[in-house]
Amino acid sequence: MLDGMNQHRLLKIGLLGCGNISGIYLNNLSKAQGLKLLAVADIDKAKAAEKAATYQLLALSPDELLHHSDIDIIINLTTPQHHYPLNKQILEAGKSVYCEKPLALRAEEALELVALAEQRGFYLGGAPDTFLGAGLQTVRAILDEGLIGTPLGASGFMMSAGHERWHPNPSFFYEVGGGPLFDMGPYYLTALVFLLGPVKRLSARAQLSFAERTITSQPLAGQKIKVETPTHITSLLEFHEGLHASLTTSFDVQGSKCSNIEIYGSEASITVPDPNTFGGVIQLKARGQSEWQELPLRYAYSQNSRGIGVADMARAMAEGQANHRANGQMAAHVVEIMESVLKASASHSWLDLKSNCKRPPALALGLSESEWFKLS
Numbered sequence: 197m198l199d200g201m202n203q204h205r206l207l208k209i210g211l212l213g214c215g216n217i218s219g220i221y222l223n224n225l226s227k228a229q230g231l232k233l234l235a236v237a238d239i240d241k242a243k244a245a246e247k248a249a250t251y252q253l254l255a256l257s258p259d260e261l262l263h264h265s266d267i268d269i270i271i272n273l274t275t276p277q278h279h280y281p282l283n284k285q286i287l288e289a290g291k292s293v294y295c296e297k298p299l300a301l302r303a304e305e306a307l308e309l310v311a312l313a314e315q316r317g318f319y320l321g322g323a324p325d326t327f328l329g330a331g332l333q334t335v336r337a338i339l340d341e342g343l344i345g346t347p348l349g350a351s352g353f354m355m356s357a358g359h360e361r362w363h364p365n366p367s368f369f370y371e372v373g374g375g376p377l378f379d380m381g382p383y384y385l386t387a388l389v390f391l392l393g394p395v396k397r398l399s400a401r402a403q404l405s406f407a408e409r410t411i412t413s414q415p416l417a418g419q420k421i422k423v424e425t426p427t428h429i430t431s432l433l434e435f436h437e438g439l440h441a442s443l444t445t446s447f448d449v450q451g452s453k454c455s456n457i458e459i460y461g462s463e464a465s466i467t468v469p470d471p472n473t474f475g476g477v478i479q480l481k482a483r484g485q486s487e488w489q490e491l492p493l494r495y496a497y498s499q500n501s502r503g504i505g506v507a508d509m510a511r512a513m514a515e516g517q518a519n520h521r522a523n524g525q526m527a528a529h530v531v532e533i534m535e536s537v538l539k540a541s542a543s544h545s546w547l548d549l550k551s552n553c554k555r556p557p558a559l560a561l562g563l564s565e566s567e568w569f570k571l572s
Contacts, residue, residue, distance in 0.1 A: 207268045220502045224500075236255060262291070280299075299527040321524060328505060348439055348460050357450050364413060364416070365416065380472065385533050392459070400431040430442065430443070456469065467488075
């Protein structure tokens with residue numbers, strides 16, 4: 197809770213959902229200072245037992261995890277349609293929660309979670325935390341130092357041919373609440389909000405290009421998927437700072453040479469690394485230069501550091517601070533952006549956003565990979 201947190205007490209964590217992504221969280225957080233992984237839970241008891249044995253944790257049922265008296269934070273790694281109801285149950289059970297993206301599937305639900313966490317005095321965090329990695333933190337430092345001058349605009353592209361080519365069970369990516377926007381958009385939108393601030397209003401166009409997709413990955417190769425959500429979406433975002441950015445997310449593109457994100461300033465342009473990673477290559481082309489210059493990364497956490505957002509939230513809890521970086525307000529703002537994109541496309545209009553958030557502060561320079569819990 198916000199009040200009365202013992203700065204020196206070891207914070208205990210439970211993990212809900214033992215799917216593919218749980219391994220990297222468990223591996224990274226097992227090394228974090230000031231934290232103790234205590235238990236895992238899953239509706240599939242065998243999955244929970246396997247992870248528990250690997251990391252020497254308790255294997256619990258979801259209900260047992262929610263009501264375990266020793267657990268301070270639950271990490272929600274369930275599938276997206278379960279995020280809102282489980283996040284709400286966790287907060288109502290008297291625990292703080294950090295959720296995989298997206299925080300919820302509807303803006304109303306996401307903002308309800310923010311209000312509930314504040315009302316109950318618990319912490320709410322949400323992935324992605326890739327913006328805490330070396331790549332995006334270095335770009336942020338370059339922007340804050342004014343090396344590109346005044347930011348004038350930006351563009352982003354998440355282009356792929358769809359998850360049915362490689363994912364073992366890709367159907368849910370094409371259900372309502374899936375698609376390239378809700379699946380991959382949180383990485384790009386969180387990066388843009390971190391770098392440029394919150395979005396004020398937007399417009400968009402979205403299309404459902406193919407009514408049916410065929411799985412080519414194992415073990416379900418040959419099965420058909422009914423597509424229920426748009427798979428090629430282009431958004432035009434107007435930020436509170438006045439600049440505009442375009443963002444295209446697609447599962448319909450066979451190949452692309454577009455940069456993940458580019459930001460255009462009055463004095464230089466800069467390429468931003470893939471926001472689904474923690475490191476990456478940064479290039480800058482300044483006024484008068486004929487070639488792009490590759491810039492070195494200035495920060496640690498260039499490898500897959502998923503869970504660093506949990507560690508930062510735990511640091512805030514231990515220090516009694518109200519704010520942490522991968523916070524619920526920003527995650528809810530991203531949910532409203534995504535929901536509004538689809539609404540704007542359907543209505544062929546510009547929509548004003550109701551939510552807002554602060555641009556999270558950058559990390560301090562000089563942190564080492566071993567200082568997971570000492571983020572400042």
